[in-house]
Amino acid sequence: MTLLVAVLALVGVLIFPAAAAPRAGALGTIEVIISAPDGVPAIVNLAGRSQYIAAKPPSGTSTTVTLAVGAGTYRVEPRTVTFDGQVYPGRAVRPTVTVRAGQTAQVAVEFAAADAARDLHATAVEQTSVSLTWTSPPGATVKLRRTLLDGTPQPNQGRGTVVVTQGTTAVDTGLEPGRRYAYSLETQTARGWSEPLTVVVGTAPVAGSPEAAFVTSPTTLLATAGDVVSVITTGSGIEVVLDSRVPTPLPGSAVVLPVSETLEGGFLGTVQSVSPDGRRIGLVAGGLSDAFDYYSIDIPDIPDSLPADDDPQAGMAATTMDLPSQAGPLAPAEREAAAAASGLAAATSMGAAAAAAAPSLHCDADLDALSLEYSPSITLGGHFSATVDKYEVLGVGIPTGASIDLGLRATVTGAMTVGSSAEADCELHLPKVTRQLTVYPVPISFTFTPIAEVEVDAAVSVSNLGFSATAGVRVSGWMGVSGGSSFSGSREFSAGPLVPVAQVTGGIDSTIGGQVVVGPGAGTSNAGVVAGVGGTFSPIDAAFGPAFPSGDSRYLTCMNASAEFSAGLYVTAKAWVGSWSATTTIAPSALQGSWPYSGSPWDLPDGCADAPAVDPGSTLLGSGVTEVTDSIGGLPTQWGHVDGFAPGEKTWVLSTGLVASAIGTPGQFASTDLGRSGDEMLSQMAGQPTYDAAYYEVTLVPTGDTLHVRYVFASEEYPEYVGSSFNDVMGVFVDGVNCATVPGTGLPVAVNTVNDHTNANYYVDNSTGAAGYSTSMDGLTVPLTCSVPVTAGQPVTVRIAAADSADHIYDSAIALVDGGIWAD
Incomplete structure (x- = not known):
């Protein structure tokens, strides 16, 4: 099956500059006039001190190729063409042509169909046998020979094993599966023996082999790695330099290039251009029907x-972009730069074998x-x-095609x-x-x-x-x-x-x-x-x-x-x-x-989606209180119901950054500049501006005379910025009065009032991970409870808030334990 983009029309043969120009002052010109039937390509060799190629494309009946050559005498050697099942010998008007410096010489070469057998093709290709048929001129005698192509040249007259013929058919047996054979059919008429008509056959492979059975003409070049000197892609095709021992392929003929570093999928193309020395070939994309008379492949399961x-591409490695934690205290300007740089850090984790193909x-x-x-x-x-x-002989259930x-x-x-x-x-x-x-x-x-x-x-x-x-x-x-x-x-x-x-x-x-x-x-x-x-x-x-x-x-x-x-x-x-x-x-x-x-x-x-809604108050509010109304301040990303801030407890967390960044391990870095305003009451407590505030406010009616709020304060400012101006704060305001103070003191809970040096008995060092906690914050308080006298039956407003102090970065959070607001 040929499945490729349409091959570009061959309207002429582009001649590349010669690889090595003759000596200046000794140049002459040869005009080679090539005639052949329309649709038939042709090649003429000019052999002298240097070798040149003149080529006619398939289209048209005549072309003139002008070559700049060194002065001297050249043998004119038309190459016999086997094309579309017929042999076309070439005849030059004279066997040599002499070129003088600064002058132009002409030579004409004509190709015509030989009076010989034609349309040699296979009617069956099996693993161990090949059946062939052809058409012969009346009264002609034919001889069929077979050669195993194992690196040896294709057969010509007088070479190979004779195959018994019956009229215009033959069945060749005793072959090997998946091997390549060339068949040469010579014709004798009153004019003598003709040039052989040849086809190449690949026998059917053994079952399960990913190879094809095929029949192709000798004009198709199935190149090996040793046939190719170099290859480059041009954007519209391929330019390949062939080894000097490889015959120059005909314009319009097919060339199959093997898999290589440049061509990781190989290439099947048709010849669009030929350089004057016949080595550099321009190819455009072709298809299976350009190269084969018959081709059949079956790969039932990939x-x-x-x-x-x-395969070095086997590792589809994870690509990560993280915000890594910083080590050591930094000055204000340095910490701004570090926070920005941390967000730009990217890490790719993959094996060495996959590194060359990194995503x-x-x-x-x-x-x-x-x-x-x-x-x-x-x-x-x-x-x-x-x-x-092409011959509607081997196909099963399809028309010719x-x-x-x-x-x-x-x-x-x-x-x-x-x-x-x-x-x-x-x-x-x-x-x-x-x-x-x-x-x-x-x-x-x-x-x-x-x-x-x-x-x-x-x-x-x-x-x-x-x-x-x-x-x-x-x-x-x-x-x-x-x-x-x-x-x-x-x-x-x-x-x-x-x-x-x-x-x-x-x-x-x-x-x-x-x-x-x-x-x-x-x-x-x-x-x-x-x-x-x-x-x-x-x-x-x-x-x-x-x-x-x-x-x-x-x-x-x-x-x-x-x-x-x-x-x-x-x-x-x-x-x-x-x-x-x-x-x-x-x-x-x-x-x-x-x-x-x-x-x-x-x-x-x-x-x-069928689960009933849960109001934060239904889990946050404990016994002895009834909710009247509640509200949340800040972005949705600053609020979440999560584990990790109190051992064995679920908490509602308010963060000055992303709640998502606060969950994890100390190796992660919780620092997000939300660009939002602070909280006026917290700014008064901190004595400086605050930013990125988040709050939860609830109005409730207590049944007892004491209201309790249980909470945890956590911060990424720990431990590097203890004692600095970056004193992130929080508050639990009951009817406007903060009750979130260090037990036994009137100091509001903050980075500078609870840490590893001050009130350390209320502090949890999480810089390397503390048992029972799963937060990225490097430090936090143990669960604390503030208690405030209230009047039973009278509404009370509780406002719980946290904010960054002095800048927008290095997040802090307050976590409210489920059932942690109650009265007795």
Whole structure:
């Protein structure tokens, strides 16, 4: 099956500058006039002290090639052309041509069809036998010979093992599976023996082998690594320099290049240009029908093992962007710089083998307010079957032409952790993954160039966010001389979301997809190759968001997720037989668009959207009090119901930064400049301005005469900034009077009043991690309780607040223990 972009029309042969110019002053010119039937290419060698090539493209009946050559005499050597099943010998008007310095000499060469057998082709290609047929002139005698191509030259007259013929057919047996044989058919008429007509046959491989059975003409060059001196991609094709022992391929003929460092998917192209010395060849993308009369490959199952374990691209490493903690006290200017720099730090964790193919992360965001960790895994699998048959002899169930049955599936898994206080738009460019399906006679591969995109449109702090999804497509169809073409597509896809853990939720869009190309030369993206199937393929296009608004107590416990599979795939097919040819690009409707996964949208965890709402007061307020009204001040990201601030207790946390940043371990760094105002009452207590304040205010009616509030104060200012102006503060104001004081004193609880030096019995050093605590804050108080006399039955207003002091950075928080407001 030939599945490539249309080959560019060959309207002429571009002549590259010669590799080494003759000596100045000794140049002359040769005009080589080449005539051949329309559609037949030709080559003429000029052999003297230097060697030159004059080539005619297939189009037209005549071309004139002008060569600047060194003065001297040259032998004119037309190369016999075997093209489209017929032999075309060349005849020069004279055997030599002499060129004088500064003058022009002309020589004419004509190619015409020989009176010989034609249309030699295979009617059956098995593992151990090949059946052949041909057409002979009346009264002619033929001789068929076979040669095993194991690195030896292709056969010519008088070489090889004689194969018994019966009329115009032959069956050659005793062959080996998966081997390459050349058949040479010589014809004797009244004029003598003709130049041989040849074909090359690859016998059917053993079952399970990823190789093809094929029949190709001698004009096709199946190049080996030793045939290629150098190769470069040009953006529109390939320029290859061939070894001097390799015959110059004909213009318009096919050249198959092996897998190499430059061509990781190999290349199948047709000759567009030939340099004067015949070594440098320009190729444009071609297809299987350019190279083969018959080609059949069947790979029934491509396992989900892309890339292989020993492939250096195997590590889809996690790319992390974190806010690391700082060591040692810093002066005010230094700490501002350190806080900013910490947000720009990026770390990539991957093995040495994967380092060469490291993913790259690009974010359009304020990076000091963003943390992102993502390690997606992508595997590809499927099946690939294709057939090209120019003679309608070997094809099964298709007209003369080509058919394909291709399946492609991608499995994407991975969880991300996102923390952001602002909008963010990130792209993670992952290593291109290539699966080589077969390397001989034509390299055929799957390539996928994936990009993971993450877009955050609100404050977010969530982990374990992602999917395990498999998306697959199938393309099948045919094109031929009769009936035109018919292609169809189908799809299969399934997905299961992971259950996220959120401290703050917001809108997140996540996509994993990219460009996929399947076919010959598919690894050469910048050579303009689109082979078989190509286009966009996105196994995951997902959106996440909170199921409830930020004021709802279920806000952090329930997320909504939706996901769809999208594709924009097309089939590019080319086939031809004789004078008939067709090139077409088809975009099956089944492979264009987006389709939701079964079950989408999901509530995560399952059923969480049906849970009843929990008012903060219903868990925060204990016995002896009845709520009248409550409110929260600050951003939604500053408030959360979490574990970690009191051993064995759940707490409602108010933070001067992100609640998400306050959860974790001391190795993390909680510092976010929200750019918000402070609290007037806290500023009076601190004696200087405060910033990024957050508060909870509740009016309640006590049944007893003493009101109690149980809380914990925590700060990232510990221990470096104890005694400094960065004295972050908090307050528990009951009817306007602060009761959050150090026990036995009137000092308000703050960084400077409770620490490892002052009132140390109320302090917990968490700089290296304290048992029972799971917060990133480096220090905090033990659970403290303030008690205030009240009048039973009379409403009381409690306002609990925390703020940064002197600057906006290095977060602090107050945690209110569940049931921690009560009266007796």
